Amino acid sequence: MSPATAKRRTKGTTVDLDAMAERCEALKLVHAAQCLPELLEEASREDLSPMRFFDRVLVQELERKNERRIATSLKLSGLPTGKTLEGFDWTFQPRADRGKLDALATCAFIRQTENVLFMGPPGVGKSHLGVALGVKAIKNGFSTQHYILDDLMHVLKGDAAVPPRRLRSKRYLNSALLVIDEVGFRPLDRQEANLFFRLVSARYEKGSIILTSNKHVRDWPEIFASDEVLTTAILDRLLHHVHIVHIDGRSYRLRELDGLLQSPPPSPQAKGGEPNTT
Numbered sequence: 001m002s003p004a005t006a007k008r009r010t011k012g013t014t015v016d017l018d019a020m021a022e023r024c025e026a027l028k029l030v031h032a033a034q035c036l037p038e039l040l041e042e043a044s045r046e047d048l049s050p051m052r053f054f055d056r057v058l059v060q061e062l063e064r065k066n067e068r069r070i071a072t073s074l075k076l077s078g079l080p081t082g083k084t085l086e087g088f089d090w091t092f093q094p095r096a097d098r099g100k101l102d103a104l105a106t107c108a109f110i111r112q113t114e115n116v117l118f119m120g121p122p123g124v125g126k127s128h129l130g131v132a133l134g135v136k137a138i139k140n141g142f143s144t145q146h147y148i149l150d151d152l153m154h155v156l157k158g159d160a161a162v163p164p165r166r167l168r169s170k171r172y173l174n175s176a177l178l179v180i181d182e183v184g185f186r187p188l189d190r191q192e193a194n195l196f197f198r199l200v201s202a203r204y205e206k207g208s209i210i211l212t213s214n215k216h217v218r219d220w221p222e223i224f225a226s227d228e229v230l231t232t233a234i235l236d237r238l239l240h241h242v243h244i245v246h247i248d249g250r251s252y253r254l255r256e257l258d259g260l261l262q263s264p265p266p267s268p269q270a271k272g273g274e275p276n277t278t
Contacts, residue, residue: 031064083131114241123251126212142176184215193224
């Protein structure tokens, strides 16, 4: 803070802004400490009452704290960046049930420890929407963790010998929302299938799961070591309280390829060159 703004005279009283900023920092009012001169200037310009000024300080402080919380939570969650509901191309995927997604975006399903299952062929936006709901969860104050299934299996196998009571601190267990992406791209072996069951069982009615899969649930025994009994036990817990979102449409990844295939290459003359006569 510059010497010119280090002190401020208010109604005959000299206020030491540096001392006030230190008190704000001691109270963890970081934004107020950093922006005290600007806040006082606004209060003077708008002729705010002490009560309104104090309320503005508190509101802005809470807003900044929430922004920092969201940024930190997003970083720790493992969620890919740039995937939001606002950024989803609904016109390209008109079969996606926007009403259902808007309802899920309220995060009521997390409060009720329900699950969400996205199903559909590759490239239709399942992962984007699953991640977007994870972002909404963080903005609504819920702890969230994201894994691609292969990465999750690596972590679960590393914890396979750990007693269940010591797993409670693991983020894949204690997060309010766990997002598991790309289920079904490869079959799991028996150990992996059992570990997945242990995870689903531990979270049952305690935390929500968002899961994306390119396979219908009737084909899930192929994923879980061809064990129909184990698959039934997994589905029994996942589908007991579940919102199912089917997306059957065109692949986003193939959209640009389709455009390239449909556009004929420019002729040599169009590029300003001579025609090839050989």
